[in-house]
Amino acid sequence: MVAFLRYLINGISLGSVYAIIALGYSMVYGIAKMLNFAHGDIIMIGAYIVYCVMVYLTMPPLIAVLCAVVVCTILGIVIERLAYKPLRQSASLAVLITAIGVSYFLQNAAMLIWGSNPKVFSSVFALGSLRLLNGELVISSETLLTIGANIVIMVALTLFTGKTKMGKAMRAVSEDKGAAELMGINVNRTISMTFAIGSALAAIAGALLCSTTNPNLVPTTGSMPGIKAFTAAVFGGIGSIPGALIGGLLLGVIEILGKAYISTELSDALVFAVLIIVLLFKPAGLLGKPMREKV
């Protein structure tokens, strides 16, 4: 029973990281109507920045994460301007292939800068741990922090999109870009903003990921979590904030429980099998609205 609880909490923690990454995918998809496959690699860049600032500049973790957020935000905006914006009117396939290209570019750039030897992440947030049930259930501070960060981010983003001027503009653009533009909303600025927010979240996710489940940082670190977070976004209903949360959490829990009770090797396969089954019955994802046929 205690073991199950431990797996569950680990699953929720991993799922929280997926959810934060999935938000980036989901927001960018919702607003720019494109799949930014380079999103996973932004996570990796963010993690490297955290590592460098902490190890080479010996700064405290909080400053390191802030630096990573700033760098990734700028990186996200620059990538959008240089790679995606010129293709705004092109076929979606062209944008998709460009995104894959950007992904490889970032991985190889990281390889060039930091080499392919893993950088070993010592815990970013070493604060001790929480002991429950007479010390049988130990929850590390990273786990708590990850779950907490996820909650804070979800609440902040929900408030942002629901209440602020920019957030409302984003929702308008995601529903009807043309109409929003005719109402005086600057679509380009809105899309830049979306990339900025998504990339900032990716930086946080990178720090959390490498200090919890994935301590060996290599240039391809971002790709698998990226793909899983994308799965989580589709799973929950792409374009929806609560969808990203639920998709991420479910995926994390399934993965960890699968690893614990079925097979470590099969856990990834299990994750994708669940996705396939969900999509067979709910093609728009758990919280996605079914597509209306426009006549």
Next chain:
Amino acid sequence: MSERPKRRSTTKMVPMPSQAIIPERDVHDIPVLEARHLGIEFGGLKAVDDFNLTIGKTEIAGLIGPNGAGKTTVFNLLTKVYEPTTGAVLINGRDLHGLSIVQASKLGIARTFQNIRLFDKMTVEENVRIGLHNQIKYDMLSGILRLPRYWKQEKRQHEKAMELLDIFGMQDLADEVAGSLPYGVQRRLEIVRALATDPKLLLLDEPAAGMNPHETEELMENIAKIRDRFQIAILLIEHDMSLVMGVCEGICVLNFGRVIAKGTADEIQANPVVIEAYLGKKKEAAT
């Protein structure tokens, strides 16, 4: 004394649109819209050709014509959705050349759509507030941190939105989701949303489509009411002739992308060219 260099002016001279008509009360103001020799080609096909139209500051004008005449294309040209191949659009005397859709909107041009394009998932009030977007002034920080300035703006915006919704008596619907409203109400909401952008010229694309005669009559009154209250010009595309003839001061008839007639309701109704465009050529009596 050296010989003066031979200079030849390179100024391109263009013919001015002739015989623009606007209401007498607007003669002393800059016309809100001047379209000069406006034209656009799609792959060699002239969808709109040599379109000239002048609208007075507080005029209600109509743009009519058979299906496929290019009416909505004209709207797209006026709002910068399409870049004209020839000619120019002036809003309040300012050339739209080189401006973006957003900049054109800020100059005071707003529109509704033939097939309603509301933000379906947002509430009625939120839709109106999207229209207010460029009139809100607070930075993102005060938005996220909820500083007093945010609340003040928020309150003013709410009041403004309610005031606008009141035009059509839609205040009670403020919290309804726009996509779930009946068709006629959605059409009205689109007009309110466009009005929220504080336009000088409001373009309505088939505002009476799908309305019954009673609703159309109500709409007609409301169009006049909007003009009187906001002192703006309105240009509408409409197939319902009772509405066009009832409310439009100047009417422009388009056929195959070209203006075939301009004038008041009486002039248009009596114009043989217009009758021919709508009903086809009268057969000559057999001799």
